[in-house]
Amino acid sequence: MSTYVVIGAGISGLSAAYWLKTSGASTIVLESTDRIGGTMASEQHAGFLFEHGPNSFLNNQTTTWAMVEGCGAHHDVVSASTAAKKRLIHHRAQLTQVPTSPPAFLKSPLLSRNGLLEMLAEPFRVQERPDGEETLAAFLDRRIGSEARQTLVDALVGGIYAGDTTSLSAEATFPSLVEAEHQYGSIVVGMVAKMLQMQRAKHLSRDMCSFRDGMQQFPRYLADFLGKDSIYTHTKSVTLHKSSQNRYVVSAIIDGVHREIDCKGVVIATPAHRAAALLAPLGPTSATDALMAIPYAPVQLVGLGYANRYFAENPPSGFGFLVSRQSSLPILGCLYSSSVFPNRAPENHTMLTVFLGGARDPNTTALSDDELVDRATAAVCETLHINGPGAARFIKRWERGIPQFTLGHRARVNAIRQTQQIHPRLQIVGNYLDGVSMHDCIAGAKAAADRLTAEAP
Numbered sequence: 001m002s003t004y005v006v007i008g009a010g011i012s013g014l015s016a017a018y019w020l021k022t023s024g025a026s027t028i029v030l031e032s033t034d035r036i037g038g039t040m041a042s043e044q045h046a047g048f049l050f051e052h053g054p055n056s057f058l059n060n061q062t063t064t065w066a067m068v069e070g071c072g073a074h075h076d077v078v079s080a081s082t083a084a085k086k087r088l089i090h091h092r093a094q095l096t097q098v099p100t101s102p103p104a105f106l107k108s109p110l111l112s113r114n115g116l117l118e119m120l121a122e123p124f125r126v127q128e129r130p131d132g133e134e135t136l137a138a139f140l141d142r143r144i145g146s147e148a149r150q151t152l153v154d155a156l157v158g159g160i161y162a163g164d165t166t167s168l169s170a171e172a173t174f175p176s177l178v179e180a181e182h183q184y185g186s187i188v189v190g191m192v193a194k195m196l197q198m199q200r201a202k203h204l205s206r207d208m209c210s211f212r213d214g215m216q217q218f219p220r221y222l223a224d225f226l227g228k229d230s231i232y233t234h235t236k237s238v239t240l241h242k243s244s245q246n247r248y249v250v251s252a253i254i255d256g257v258h259r260e261i262d263c264k265g266v267v268i269a270t271p272a273h274r275a276a277a278l279l280a281p282l283g284p285t286s287a288t289d290a291l292m293a294i295p296y297a298p299v300q301l302v303g304l305g306y307a308n309r310y311f312a313e314n315p316p317s318g319f320g321f322l323v324s325r326q327s328s329l330p331i332l333g334c335l336y337s338s339s340v341f342p343n344r345a346p347e348n349h350t351m352l353t354v355f356l357g358g359a360r361d362p363n364t365t366a367l368s369d370d371e372l373v374d375r376a377t378a379a380v381c382e383t384l385h386i387n388g389p390g391a392a393r394f395i396k397r398w399e400r401g402i403p404q405f406t407l408g409h410r411a412r413v414n415a416i417r418q419t420q421q422i423h424p425r426l427q428i429v430g431n432y433l434d435g436v437s438m439h440d441c442i443a444g445a446k447a448a449a450d451r452l453t454a455e456a457p
């Protein structure tokens with residue numbers, strides 16, 4: 001008989017099942033779609049590889065690496081090329097390299113003299129912190145000035161969160177920056193102090209990494225580790241209720257048959273609105289409202305493959321470019337996928353992944369597939385001087401792409417956590433709680449598995 005049930009087979013759910021299994025507990029994972037991995041999916045066609053969701057992770061977290069090694073996926077880890085260290089920003093109609101050191105900032109054309117001086121004065125700026133929660137834009141305008149925020153950070157936040165700094169909460173999105181100001185009076189001083197204190201795990205490469213056949217290989221390794229009999233896809237009508245003080249019954253249609261699974265703990269690892277629906281039968285909880293209130297930004301990805309001979313200059317080399325708020329390009333950014341990792345395009349070809357939409361441009365959801373491709377193609381042809389037809393095209397649309405940690409997010413997360421105090425054997429995990437990255441999902445899942453196994457039998 002299974003001891004725990006995990007609902008949702010994205011990286012959060014698979015990680016929870018992984019950590020439960022490594023602590024000796026038997027687990028069943030129920031997934032509503034026909035495939036595991038959730039947002040983590042890779043599509044291959046004619047020698048091109050297109051990522052539907054995450055494309056990489058930084059190998060700097062011991063928990064993630066322990067899981068990668070533990071399931072055997074490390075055999076297929078690939079590191080990013082040296083070229084990928086070069087990152088660009090599309091600003092005022094041209095691509096400019098993002099400066100990574102103070103001398104490079106001084107030489108960079110990205111900021112005006114005033115904008116640069118305002119940013120460099122950050123460590124010396126003594127300020128009263130306003131009462132209440134600040135948006136990321138308000139916080140950064142106060143600390144580094146609005147020009148640096150709009151030019152550099154808005155592009156970065158568009159790339160990572162598909163988000164808008166004017167609605168995201170500084171405290172929820174970049175807690176370490178807010179803490180740095182609180183502790184050191186400066187985000188620059190605070191970040192430098194943190195870097196000096198940081199114990200670097202020597203066995204981690206700190207490389208930007210992916211997997212040979214794309215990120216999807218990771219959930220596949222995890223599924224092999226968990227065993228075929230532990231994961232059920234195509235699961236329908238999943239509901240849960242409490243059967244006694246310490247037990248739950250999860251009902252679902254599995255392989256077309258209605259089943260009831262009696263278990264001593266449940267991990268809900270679905271997107272927030274689905275988690276709210278699963279919690280509803282347990283009675284009114286503050287968590288249900290909080291889960292429903294978490295907004296998501298839509299994101300569309302267009303993959304474009306080109307023969308290298310169609311680039312008027314050399315094929316692009318580097319990580320890719322993000323688009324600043326002052327740019328008129330109607331995209332969030334473009335990843336030079338085949339310049340970053342091997343095996344993303346056939347020989348003498350280039351694979352590009354264009355990101356569109358996000359919180360700043362939600363209207364792209366209304367565009368047809370052809371319109372999205374046209375928009376992405378026009379943006380890359382103009383920027384990278386491409387003068388020939390594409391060799392491949394891919395499209396992926398995420399209606400609920402990335403959760404947005406807007407003002408009030410911390411209070412919403414606290415409300416969700418309160419439910420867990422009432423139901424300690426019911427754990428809620430996912431990218432909408434503490435962070436959207438794969439690392440955040442894995443760390444959250446491990447903490448949930450540890451809490452469950454620490455509960456009395």
Ligand SMILES: Cc1cc2nc3c(=O)[nH]c(=O)nc-3n(C[C@H](O)[C@H](O)[C@H](O)COP(=O)(O)OP(=O)(O)OC[C@H]3O[C@@H](n4cnc5c(N)ncnc54)[C@H](O)[C@@H]3O)c2cc1C
Nearest residue numbers: 008010011012032038039053054055056430431436437438
């Ligand atoms: C375009 C994009 C690019 C990204 N790039 C990166 C990156 O480069 N690096 C990085 O670290 N992160 C990146 N992220 C973020 C990261 O990929 C996600 O935050 C993470 O994969 C989310 O995992 P999850 O398991 O929490 O949720 P999901 O992946 O959404 O998984 C939830 C699962 O639950 C299932 N489910 C839903 N309802 C039910 C139900 N009722 N019953 C059973 N199952 C159900 C779903 O089908 C799904 O499989 C990116 C995200 C996006 C969208």
